[in-house]
Amino acid sequence: IKCEESVEKIYKDFLSYQHREQGSITLYREHHVRYLLKALRSLPQVQQSLDASRPWLIYWIIQSLYLLNEKLSDAYVNEICDFLQRCQNPEGGFGVGGPGQIPHLAPTYAAVNALCILQSDRAYDVINREKLASWLRELRSSNGSFSLHIDGESDIRCQTYEGGFGAVPGCEAHGGYTFCGYATLLLLQRENLCDKDNLLRWTVNRQMEFEGGFQGRTNKLVDGCYSFWVGALFPLLDAAERKLEHTIVRDERMFDSVAAQEYVLLCSQSNLSGGFTDRPKANSHSSDLYHTCYCLSGLSLFQHSFNKNIICGNIENAVCETHPLFNIGPECAYDAMQHYKQLDASSSNQNESVNDN
């Protein structure tokens, strides 16, 4: 109730402002860029609890900057690569904390994504792909908490009676896990294993009729980060549908894009300090880098349907595109894949010529 009240106040204030001033909803780019660039350099003591998540911090920051069309200098690129290189474990994977740190899937995902966003050979070269591959293979048969247990069965059992996916079979359907589960199925080209209709139904019901933003679970509060976790499901479901039908069945996503954008810009945006947060707070200095990344990423998806753009407010509010599977720019994903493909091609050519001799 409290949340709805504070959201209601914001919308009422906005409507009265708009009525008076013919004003428009604004994305406060300069505030956010300043906030992000500062964080890219250093963070205050209160962020000690994020010490094990520094690759994530880098990814959240540079993904946000990318969306805001803020190009990073070569110097920045170099420094980020240097740091991430130090996070890489010689036996594969990325971790945090210096020598003896254990590589972990989460910082690995973040580091790889961050390096791809940089779109530079220096960044691509940081990743030791051979070691990464062998480490991942090892995880599959280990009993560690992140065993990559991808057999179709166990993944699908994560889909609940509600239609979304939980953390493990039996757990409640949740936006974050639903995104990860469905994106994984798509990457493995096994999306036909899940009940797509049920998933779509669950997904559309996550948009809050009053606030316009998304909740992560049935009967829970709205949260700006689900703009991405749930919002990305629409283009993903769409892509899966198009694969089936081979024709473009519809060119619209099944959610209210304007309402979703309004939530991000009016309720999640912190206009004083820069950055974004989950929902309106009394203390508007409470933005954080995680919400900044996922609110902006969600906003991007809302703005860019594949046939037309729908920009809520000023046209300057348009942010760059993001790929719904990876959540990095589509060109970043493409360039990285091209780079490694060419690398593999040329090395196999070399092997061939060696064998010929």
Added chain:
Amino acid sequence: MSDSETDPEDSNVNYIPYSQRPEWSDIEPLKQNDGPYSVVRIAYTEKFSETFDYIRACMQKDEMSQRALELTKDACQLNPANYTVWCYRRKLLFHLNSDLNEELIFIGQLIREHQKNYQVWEHRRLIVEKSQIYNNELRFTSDLLRLDSKNYHPWQYRQWLLKTFNLWSTELDFVNNMIIDDIKNNSAWNQRYFVISQTTGFTDDIILKELDYVMNKIRSYPDNESSWNYLRGIARLRTINDDGKIEQFCQQMYDEYQQNECRFLYAYMIELIDLKCQEEGKKQSECNRLIELCEKLALHIDPIRKRYWENIRSRYTDKPLPNHTISASAS
């Protein structure tokens, strides 16, 4: 300002830096090597830096001692999200054959301070798994759920406990009480589904009982997505579905709630018709009803999902969506 949780950074006059402790004098602390640049550099406190310098030093030589164990306690409290330190601590605990009852007390306190941290819950799970001391665990999670009835971690942990130690006997009662406390607690509804599917299974008999249960709950509070989702979830598991029980229920609700239209009811009625048409072919009267319901939802009672309702409707008619519906309650 720091919150009311116990703050390991509180200036405690009794705290002696590791560098000043004689029992640690043999250890050369190992500084974090971030390299020459400042990239997401965190302004650690002295205490934080020092503690982790000593952790790094110990880990580098793989020290397996009691003092290292104590050191990890400090480190874990300073940053409970550091998974590496938790791994090291567990290695030490098991190697030194430490008292795991005590460890449960320690991790219990930490969980209360950091209820949404992944590592602390995982640590507890691994300690319980190793020690097999589970007698207090359901109580532990229910205490946490009393503080936050929807916290994902205790629910996930609780499911693991139930499966691993076969603790099912009281769970349906527990779930029922959670639903009585808050009928909109979706985690509780999910748990209900979980318990039944893992124990008796959803036999047709059980489904009949559960249908009565959920229909009562819906009647008492129709505007609740959780109960409708549960109804839908169990209904589709029926092997015999020719008693019209569910259709009757929906029709009753429809007649009763003309003035106070419930979007979940309409949505479910649409699904039932859609399913029926898929199985038995399209009947005009049924199709018309579906179309009418889609229009009510798209235009009046659930406009945020307009595109979704339009999409379903478009499978039953080529006519474009009208701009407004004639007030249906007149009919």
